[in-house]
Amino acid sequence: MLAAPWVCRSCVRSLRRVGFPHQFLRRASTDSFKLPPALLDRARFLTAEHDQLTAQLADNFDEKIAKRAGEVHRIADAFKKFEHAKASLVELEGLLKSDDPEMREMAQEDLAATNEQLAESSRNLSVALTPKHPFADMPCLIEIVPGPGGTEGRFFADSVFKMYQAYCANKGFRTKVVQYLAADSTGEKGGDGEIALQEAVLEVMEEGAYAHFRGEAGMHRVQRVPATEKSGRTHTSAVAVWVLPSFSENATASDSDWDNPESDFYIDPAEVKSEKMRASGAGGQHVNKTESAIRLTHIPTGITVSMQDSRSQHTNRADAWRLLRSRIAQKRREAREDAARALRSSVLSSAQLTRGDKIRTYNYGQDRCTDHRAGLDVHNLPDVLRGGDTLGKVIDAVHGWLTEKDIQALLADEEAAAAAANTPAKGKKGK
Amino acid sequence: MPRLPPSLFWTARKQISPFAPLLLPVCRTLDSTANELRWIKEHVNSTPSPVPRKLRIWQDCLKRGERGMPLQYILGTQPFGPLEILCRPGVLIPRPETESIITHLTTLLPPTPTLKILDLCTGTGCIPLLLSSLLPPTTKAQTTGIDISPLAISLSRQNLLHNISLSHLPPSTSQQQQITFTQSDIFSPLFLPSLPYSPGELDILVSNPPYISPHGFNTTTERSVRLFEPKLALVPDAASLSWSKGYSCRPEDVFYARLLEIAGVLQPKRVLFEVGDLDQAARVAEMVVRGGGEGEGGGGGGGERELKAYAGTVEIWRDDPDVESEGEKESVWVDGGKVRVGVKGRGNGRGVYFWRKDQ
Numbered sequence: 001m002l003a004a005p006w007v008c009r010s011c012v013r014s015l016r017r018v019g020f021p022h023q024f025l026r027r028a029s030t031d032s033f034k035l036p037p038a039l040l041d042r043a044r045f046l047t048a049e050h051d052q053l054t055a056q057l058a059d060n061f062d063e064k065i066a067k068r069a070g071e072v073h074r075i076a077d078a079f080k081k082f083e084h085a086k087a088s089l090v091e092l093e094g095l096l097k098s099d100d101p102e103m104r105e106m107a108q109e110d111l112a113a114t115n116e117q118l119a120e121s122s123r124n125l126s127v128a129l130t131p132k133h134p135f136a137d138m139p140c141l142i143e144i145v146p147g148p149g150g151t152e153g154r155f156f157a158d159s160v161f162k163m164y165q166a167y168c169a170n171k172g173f174r175t176k177v178v179q180y181l182a183a184d185s186t187g188e189k190g191g192d193g194e195i196a197l198q199e200a201v202l203e204v205m206e207e208g209a210y211a212h213f214r215g216e217a218g219m220h221r222v223q224r225v226p227a228t229e230k231s232g233r234t235h236t237s238a239v240a241v242w243v244l245p246s247f248s249e250n251a252t253a254s255d256s257d258w259d260n261p262e263s264d265f266y267i268d269p270a271e272v273k274s275e276k277m278r279a280s281g282a283g284g285q286h287v288n289k290t291e292s293a294i295r296l297t298h299i300p301t302g303i304t305v306s307m308q309d310s311r312s313q314h315t316n317r318a319d320a321w322r323l324l325r326s327r328i329a330q331k332r333r334e335a336r337e338d339a340a341r342a343l344r345s346s347v348l349s350s351a352q353l354t355r356g357d358k359i360r361t362y363n364y365g366q367d368r369c370t371d372h373r374a375g376l377d378v379h380n381l382p383d384v385l386r387g388g389d390t391l392g393k394v395i396d397a398v399h400g401w402l403t404e405k406d407i408q409a410l411l412a413d414e415e416a417a418a419a420a421a422n423t424p425a426k427g428k429k430g431k
Numbered sequence: 432m433p434r435l436p437p438s439l440f441w442t443a444r445k446q447i448s449p450f451a452p453l454l455l456p457v458c459r460t461l462d463s464t465a466n467e468l469r470w471i472k473e474h475v476n477s478t479p480s481p482v483p484r485k486l487r488i489w490q491d492c493l494k495r496g497e498r499g500m501p502l503q504y505i506l507g508t509q510p511f512g513p514l515e516i517l518c519r520p521g522v523l524i525p526r527p528e529t530e531s532i533i534t535h536l537t538t539l540l541p542p543t544p545t546l547k548i549l550d551l552c553t554g555t556g557c558i559p560l561l562l563s564s565l566l567p568p569t570t571k572a573q574t575t576g577i578d579i580s581p582l583a584i585s586l587s588r589q590n591l592l593h594n595i596s597l598s599h600l601p602p603s604t605s606q607q608q609q610i611t612f613t614q615s616d617i618f619s620p621l622f623l624p625s626l627p628y629s630p631g632e633l634d635i636l637v638s639n640p641p642y643i644s645p646h647g648f649n650t651t652t653e654r655s656v657r658l659f660e661p662k663l664a665l666v667p668d669a670a671s672l673s674w675s676k677g678y679s680c681r682p683e684d685v686f687y688a689r690l691l692e693i694a695g696v697l698q699p700k701r702v703l704f705e706v707g708d709l710d711q712a713a714r715v716a717e718m719v720v721r722g723g724g725e726g727e728g729g730g731g732g733g734g735e736r737e738l739k740a741y742a743g744t745v746e747i748w749r750d751d752p753d754v755e756s757e758g759e760k761e762s763v764w765v766d767g768g769k770v771r772v773g774v775k776g777r778g779n780g781r782g783v784y785f786w787r788k789d790q
Contacts, residue, residue, distance in 0.1 A: 008463070013457070035736065047524060111675060149712050188773065274754065276527070282651050282707070282779065283526070283528050283750060283778070283779050283781070284526055284528050284529075284642075284658070284705065284707055284708075284779070285526065285641070285642065285652075285665050285707065286643065286647070286651050286652045286653065286656065286707070287652070287653045287656060287665075288501045288503070288653055288655050288656050288660070289459075289526075290463070290466070290467055290470075290503075291463060292510075292527070308462070309466075309468055310510070311470055311506075311509075311510050311511070312510030313530070314510060314512050314513055315510070315529055368735055375635075
């Protein structure tokens, strides 16, 4: 006898999909003040460094030291607060065992507050210890591409584009529409004057925009009755959002600026081996050579350039340098584009444009926007689509989720590193 | 030198040009043949003449290939650093090695408001011209080039004007650069008194004197050098000149003995001589270490061994002094193994450099 009534196979499948563990992360964050020793060691080390640097700064000001001190200041501060909270907790526990019932009562009252303080300071500490994303300070490109499935996805892509545009306007971010390409097949309009979008790229030119919008990358799902739908059925379609760091346009703007280490064209002269092609044997007055070839080798990349067109070594060398510069700049640009491409494919790694890996759902019927990673529901959908504060709330929640994930990744990394450091030591002892 | 295979001539004819086989015997590689032929063609195209173009190319290739005339005499110029130096038969063609050591010398100079430079055996005048073009525009340089050959002096003056007209050098009216060329015999007893420098006033003394031995001239020089370039600029002719009798050094080092005498009197701040190879560099370095030429009674001017101010500062430069050496000797021992002299750079021994310590 079956315990459950008959369920169709596709429903079973959809039930089996676990999705994002909504509550788990929050619970994990509450009692995470038991930080792993690796992280605490790192915090202690950095705090010691901070104290030392401040002592140095008191004696004489140095820009480099000041910069480094500023970097570790956040960590040192958080760690000191954490230590303080821990010390007071120990004190309170001591008081709890005291004979005086009044004292015990007071300690009991304080205990909850101190516990809370400790939890918060430990979370702050791990946030402070989390490494910054390498692109965090960069401006970003938000690329919006409709998923498969007809014009409905295209119409919604337009909505998403307008949502981000409005959000940036509300927040006061400078934006630029890099691309806004309508699908040429249809002239029809969706609800709210949406047009069928083929692809849109919005550049947010604010520094740190990448860190802000990083969590927006992924599949955005929409559930609504399309404007084109006659019989009133709810459709589900998806829009892919890619968030890419926007590399500064310095590379093209300052082609001639060779001495600027920021420039793609910059080459450290120490990394280049310059050779004159010479025959062996006597030189100087004994022979009368006309060879003027110059060969330059860029040692890190192994790029070789040789020039022999001119009779003047001087001219050949200048030409060879110019060629080497542009080759290396080309290579650097390619590498950068590869990095961006890798990033793009990692955003949409497993299933490119399927509706399954959604990160957020916009449900018109229920006036609801759900972020599946942060496990957050908000109920003012029009405000979300206007890029209002409600969308800000969602983005902030995603931020919190990303931070937690980063910390977990950091802890996993540190544990793995510690394990890796321990294993070979043991192996050596065994021998 | 190994014989070139006939197939190479066919390849040159097919791949490069019907003129290429003419140049192949002197160029010896297809790359270099193609380059020289291109330069000859560029020269012919850029100089108008009533003679048909192909005939002129053919004539130039014949001169270069059959007779072995230096390409610089055919084209009339040689690039030297950023400059273009005119070349005429009878005056030595500037060598790239000279360019590289002079360029390196300018990198060693501290910024000074004024500089007095003397170049002996100047030839085309390439060294004074290159030095003044490489110096920062804020430096007021007073440069003098001296040569025994009237032909060389007239060519060096032409070179000055030529490079000013190409605006490689500032115009002669400008206050910064004063370049003069004088004809004089540095071995003459009247030479030293004729110089307008008081001791210690001169900043730089440079020279690229003749340094090939009479034997070496017959055995080690290239055919184009032996047949076309002036022997006066290559070999110190000890036998025919009375002045060289006073020096007990090797015949090819006679000029260095005299130059060190001059340096002893003038006490310049920095001295750089071009030399033929590492052995000669070591011999010259030894002369400096011992305190001057090995003259017996001195051949002329001061003759006093007043090189003590330069003790311990001697160094030998290779062809490219500004790059790291590649497993070559980094020092030589001179004066019977008593003194160690550093060798820097890559290539053959090319220069001897020393400076006054008390500056």
